[in-house]
Amino acid sequence: MAPVLSLRGIEKSYGAVAALKGIDLDIERGEVLALCGDNGAGKSSLVRIISGAQEPSAGTILLDGEPVSFRSPQDALAKGIATIYQDLALAPRLSIVQNVFMGAELTRPLLPFLHVLDKRRMEERARGYLSRLSVAVEDMHRPVERLSGGQRQAVAISRALHWNAQVVIMDEPTAALGVKETALVLDLIRKLHAEGRTVVLISHNMADVTAVATRVAILKSGRKVIDRPVAGLDADSLAHMVMTGKEI
Amino acid sequence: MSAAEEAALATHRRIMLQGLVRTVGMLPVLVILCILIHLLTIYVAGEGRFLTAQNLSIVAQQASINTVLAAGMTFVILTGGIDLSVGSILAASAMIAVIASQDFGNLGVPAAMATGLFFGLVNGALIAFVRLPPFIVTLGSLTAVRGIARLLGNDTTVFNPELPFAFIGNGSLVLVPGVIAIPWLAVIAMAVILASWFILRRTVLGVHIYAVGGNADAARLSGIKVWAVLLFVYAVSGLLAGLGGVMSAARLYAANGLQLGQSYELDAIAAVILGGTSFVGGIGSIWGTLIGALIIAVLSNGLILLGVSDIWQFIIKGLVIIGAVALDRFRLQGSART
Secondary structure: OOOOEEEEEEEEEEOOEEEEEEEEEEEOOOOEEEEEOOOOOOHHHHHHHHOOOOOOOEEEEEEOOEEEOOOOHHHHHHOOEEEEOOOOOOOOOOEHHHHHOOOOOOEEEEEOOEEEEOHHHHHHHHHHHHHHOOOOOOOOOOEHHHOOHHHHHHHHHHHHHHOOOOEEEEEOOOOOOOHHHHHHHHHHHHHHHHOOOEEEEEOOOHHHHHHHOOEEEEEEOOEEEEEEEOOOOOHHHHHHHHHHOOOO | OOHHHHHHHHHHHHHHHHHHHHHHOOHHHHHHHHHHHHHHHHHHHOOOOOOOHHHHHHHHHHHHHHHHHHHHHHHHHHOOOOOOOHHHHHHHHHHHHHHHHHHHHHHHHHHHHHHHHHHHHHHHHHHHOOOOOHHHHHHHHHHHHHHHHHHHOOOOEEEOOOOOOOHHHHOEEEEEOOOEEEEHHHHHHHHHHHHHHHHHHHOHHHHHHHHHHHOHHHHHHOOOOHHHHHHHHHHHHHHHHHHHHHHHHHHHOEEEOOOOOOOHHHHHHHHHHHOOOOOOOOOOOHHHHHHHHHHHHHHHHHHHHOOOOHHHHHHHHHHHHHHHHHHHHHHHHHHHHO
C-alpha cells in the first residue's frame, strides 16, 4: 500500500535562504512519526508545507500515491490532514462545542428550506469525542480558556476527529505544559495511534518522542539526515543524534 | 440515588444555574432601577408615576429605536468590531424616507432601508476586503454620511404632514381594545430582537459570527469565510440603522440631516456593553442588549419624571453605565473563581 503521505524532493527557499534542500519522506499509514531537529533545521517549514500553509518551491506531495497540492490549511483539512498548531488555533472565549464544530457545524431541518443548528447532537458528539480521548469534562459549554492545556489539546484533536482527519500533525504539543498535562497529551497521541490514525509529532522533547513515536526523522540544515524506527533508542542517544546529525 | 448520581445532578444544577446567570445578566439591575424610580416618584410627587401602563408604553416607545440600532451593533461587536456610523446612517435614511414619501408614499420605507443597507455594505466592504480597522472606517462614515444626510435636504428640515406610514411611529397594535395596546415601534423592536436571536443562536451564520469574534485566524483555518461574515454584520447594522430612520421619520413626520440621530451610536454601544457583550468579541447575547437598551430608556424616562435637569441626566447616565459594567465584571470574576 502506498504511504499515506509522500514527500519527494521538497525544497523551500525564502529569498536567498534555502530552508529545505530536497526532502524525501514517506509517512506510513498508522505510524507516529516524530520530526526532530535543531531550531532552523527546517521542521517548521516542512510542517507548513504539509499542512497547506505554504507551497513548496520545488518537489511533489503524494497523498495515498496521488500527487496533490494544498492551496490552504482548509484545503489540507478537507483532504484529511489536520494540523494542531503551536498556538492551538482555538477560540479561547468560545465553548468546547463551538470550537470542535467550528466551520463544520451540524444542522437539522426546521423547515424544508431552513436548517438550524443541531445543538443537542453537537453536544453529544463533542462529549463522545472527548470520552474517546479519555478526557472527562462535564460542561460542553465551558469556554476553552477555562480548560487546562492538555484538555485544550484534546479539544483541538476532537476537531480533527470531527473532520475525520487521517493525518494529524501536532506542532510542539507539549511545549508549554507541565508534567501531568504532558502525560495527558502523550496519552491522546497513543489514542490516535490506537485508532489507526497517522500522527506527525514535532517535538524538542526527546523523552516524549521515545515515549510515543514509532519512527523518527531528523532534519539538519534543511536535509533529512536520519530516518529510523524509534524502538531501541533512548532520549539521550536521540538527543545526541539530533545534535550531531549522525547515527550512533 | 447513588453518590455519583447525586454529584452528577449537582453539577448539572450548577451548570444550569451558571447558564441562567449568564442569560439573565443585567436583568436584576433593570428591575431594581424600575422599583427605585417608582418609589422615588412616590416620594417626590406623592404618587407612583413610573409603573403605570401609560408610562411603560412611553418607555417602550423611547427604547425602541435604540434597541433596533443596538441589535445591529450587537452583531458587529460580537465580531470584535464597532460601528460608529449608525446615527448618521439613521439620519440619511430618515431623510430618504420623508423625501421619497412625498412622491412615492409607502415606498419611502424600502427606500430608507435600502439606503441604510447600502451604507452598511460600504462599511463592510472596506473592513472585509480593504482590511481597514472598523473604528477608522466607521468614524469616517460617521462624518461623511452625516454630510450626505445634510446634502439630501439641502441642509433643511424635510416634512411630510401626510406621511402614509406615520402609524408606525404613533399608532399601537391593539391586542385587547381599551386595555392592551403595544406601540408599533415597540413591536418592531421586539421583532428585530427575535430575528437577531434566531440568527445568532440557531443558525450556522450565527455561530460563525461568534467564531470570527472568538478567533478570526482559527475561523479562517476551519474554512469559515471571514470576509462574508464581516460584510454581513456591517450590512445588518446599516440595514437596521435604515429601519431606525424609518421609525424616527414616522414618529416625527419629518427629518433633519443635521440634528437627527446625533450620538445615537453612543447609546447603542452603551446598550450592548450594558448587556454584557464583550468588546473583544465572541461573547454576548441579544437578550442582554435588549435589557441594556431598556436600562438606558428607563433611566432617561425616570430622571425626567423626577424632574432632574438635563445636565445631571447626562452625568447620572454616564455613571450608571460605568457602575453597571463594573458590577457585572466583578460578578463574572467571582463565578470564574469557583
